[in-house]
Amino acid sequence: MIESFLFGFPRTTFTKQPSTSGSASPPPPPSKQMAGSIDMMLRDLNLEKVESLPEDFDPTTVIKDPVPPIAHDSSGLNGGHSVNGKEKPREIVLGRNVHTSCHEVTEPDADDDVTGEREAYMASVLARYRKSLLERTKHHLGYPYNLDFDYGALSQLQHFSINNLGDPFIESNYGVHSRQFEVGVLDWFARLWELEKNEYWGYITNCGTEGNLHGILVGREVFPDGILYASHESHYSIFKAARMYRMDCEKVNTLISGEIDCEDFKAKLRLHKDKPAIINVNIGTTVKGAVDDLDLVIKTLEEIGFTHDRFYIHCDGALFGLMMPFVKLAPKVSFKKPIGSVSVSGHKFVGCPMPCGVQITRLEHINALSRNVEYLASRDATIMGSRNGHAPLFLWYTLNRKGYRGFQKEVQKCLRNAHYLKGRLTSAGIGAMLNELSSTVVFERPQDEEFTRKWQLACQGNIAHVVVMPNITIDKLDDFVNELIEKRAVWYETGKLQSPPCIASELGNSNCLCVLHK
Numbered sequence: 001m002i003e004s005f006l007f008g009f010p011r012t013t014f015t016k017q018p019s020t021s022g023s024a025s026p027p028p029p030p031s032k033q034m035a036g037s038i039d040m041m042l043r044d045l046n047l048e049k050v051e052s053l054p055e056d057f058d059p060t061t062v063i064k065d066p067v068p069p070i071a072h073d074s075s076g077l078n079g080g081h082s083v084n085g086k087e088k089p090r091e092i093v094l095g096r097n098v099h100t101s102c103h104e105v106t107e108p109d110a111d112d113d114v115t116g117e118r119e120a121y122m123a124s125v126l127a128r129y130r131k132s133l134l135e136r137t138k139h140h141l142g143y144p145y146n147l148d149f150d151y152g153a154l155s156q157l158q159h160f161s162i163n164n165l166g167d168p169f170i171e172s173n174y175g176v177h178s179r180q181f182e183v184g185v186l187d188w189f190a191r192l193w194e195l196e197k198n199e200y201w202g203y204i205t206n207c208g209t210e211g212n213l214h215g216i217l218v219g220r221e222v223f224p225d226g227i228l229y230a231s232h233e234s235h236y237s238i239f240k241a242a243r244m245y246r247m248d249c250e251k252v253n254t255l256i257s258g259e260i261d262c263e264d265f266k267a268k269l270r271l272h273k274d275k276p277a278i279i280n281v282n283i284g285t286t287v288k289g290a291v292d293d294l295d296l297v298i299k300t301l302e303e304i305g306f307t308h309d310r311f312y313i314h315c316d317g318a319l320f321g322l323m324m325p326f327v328k329l330a331p332k333v334s335f336k337k338p339i340g341s342v343s344v345s346g347h348k349f350v351g352c353p354m355p356c357g358v359q360i361t362r363l364e365h366i367n368a369l370s371r372n373v374e375y376l377a378s379r380d381a382t383i384m385g386s387r388n389g390h391a392p393l394f395l396w397y398t399l400n401r402k403g404y405r406g407f408q409k410e411v412q413k414c415l416r417n418a419h420y421l422k423g424r425l426t427s428a429g430i431g432a433m434l435n436e437l438s439s440t441v442v443f444e445r446p447q448d449e450e451f452t453r454k455w456q457l458a459c460q461g462n463i464a465h466v467v468v469m470p471n472i473t474i475d476k477l478d479d480f481v482n483e484l485i486e487k488r489a490v491w492y493e494t495g496k497l498q499s500p501p502c503i504a505s506e507l508g509n510s511n512c513l514c515v516l517h518k
Contacts, residue, residue, distance in 0.1 A: 162389025211343025258290030284320030289440025
């Protein structure tokens, strides 16, 4: 059944759970104020009284942040619970309210410049935060971010407000930009995906979602009455685009691997042969790391009778879009095929320390989006207005340092370590799956939310995954598996749980090691 999306999100009821643990933040400085008018704040402030910090206050003291508190459900487990013999679906449970742990912004006291108390307080807060980041980075496994980088050489540029307004290929009146670096990065990716300089247009986005929003928008502008086709396992930003642009959308079934089911795709295409098709092809799905067969998608379109001028393909390559070109025998993502756009994230495999991405499309398509902006003395066809001018510098720096050979080595390392992790899990009797061409290892969901939060695992239903990135070492994987084995011994021997969950419906019988499928 076709879904017609309107702008806005469906109403969802969340269960808010109180925080159950966690150390208190250091007390804020004096003059704590509620939100209100400036006059009220000035009237209530006692500008003559200055309260000193305690004598034993040490601004260099760093307190170790514990694992973030968990939100317990009524069953004490993270899964669904049984009522009258029937399994209730798992609720979405939010973590703690950030307002309970936020660092408040308060009004400086009159003599802060003299006492230096506020500077000392802020130094303390930042020191604690840095310690927290170091601790959390040690146990980062579930999300596809490459944390192995060193950008010390770029610190000299952090004092500048670098903004790449408008079209990357047209310099605006704003002179503090990094377009020369941005276009260099875009040229590199255009070569990677086999598109000539005079045939492509693109820009460095603020995140991977923006790349998807732009790719789908280009498709919608090329085919205003087109129908969007995307597999159920596509990133949520694809369906967000459908809602934002008020597009008709067909959700296509997937194979057990997470790859798009082209038989179902064919059936849905037949229902709308009279309208152009806009297709999202996943170069690595979010949860299972599955790669849609681009060639089979194109063949399916042609078999139904869609000529190349009646469909537009956007390739969402957030993570694997940069890994696939360096994997032997992997299907090629190339503009020599009839695709319209490709997007990747810059903060994932590349390892940029700030969210960003790269979006490349055909130059012939972009005129439908472009508008001249006199204020900028430029043209704009982007989603955002101001764009982070520092991101191109980080990407340019990394691409120059590593090059094609450097990325190839990192890809091989990730795939090798992913196979190692999958082997260790299955040897321990833990059901797991690893798709070909993928570094995402999917396995049974841990039954302890604290363990899940410690290792920052991404979970969905009865499964969780680890995304093996260049910064994930064998030693870290061993630490994770050893702790998981210890925890499972507790979960399944205390009598609270009889056996590991069956994950055959999510990962297939051959990848499930429950009592039924061993």
